[in-house]
Amino acid sequence: MTIKSLRILCDVELPDVTIRVWNGGGGVFIDSDGNEYKPAQFTEDALQQIEAAINGEAFMLGLSLVSTTGSAADYVWEYDESMPVQGSPVVVKLQILDEREQPDGEPIVVFSGEIDNIDVADDASEDGITSRVNLEVTNRFTLRNITNGGVLSDVDQRAYSKTLNPSAPDDEFCKRVPLMRDKTVSWPNW
Structure with a gap:
């Protein structure tokens, strides 16, 4: 077996729906349990914070998802306005893929916590409108700080x-x- 790549998966479990995204572009990624992950791009800062979480150094994770569809960002914003999302679980996982880009085994949980704050922002440019969803996620070690x-x-x-x-x-x-x-x-x- 040759490991070709890794996927960073993120599950945001809101009170009545779970939002699943993966870091990358392209189509929908389906894990070994049949869950669908939509593509999004994590900012460079978010990737560095995920790396710190993998090393056990992070007690708070700031995830910024860019290149989400406008409708998905609007949905998150409207959801937060109608029902508070603070305290909703967030899980970040690594999925090992085989040479056919298929999941190989169970994903590895590298960070889990709860949403402390959520923010949605839209940026306009010549290429169009880009939506950014910012999640501040804390875990059980936040009390140390x-x-x-x-x-x-x-x-x-x-x-x-x-x-x-x-x-x-x-x-x-x-x-x-x-x-x-x-x-x-x-x-x-x-």
């Missing part, structure tokens, strides 16, 4: 602990630390 440089609050600490270890008892670290302020540490006198 606090932009103001502060420490986790008690509520944040509990949520972070539940995310990392859902079967553990409730984390009370933030309750116990302030109590230690009034304690005196005495070293043993041998």
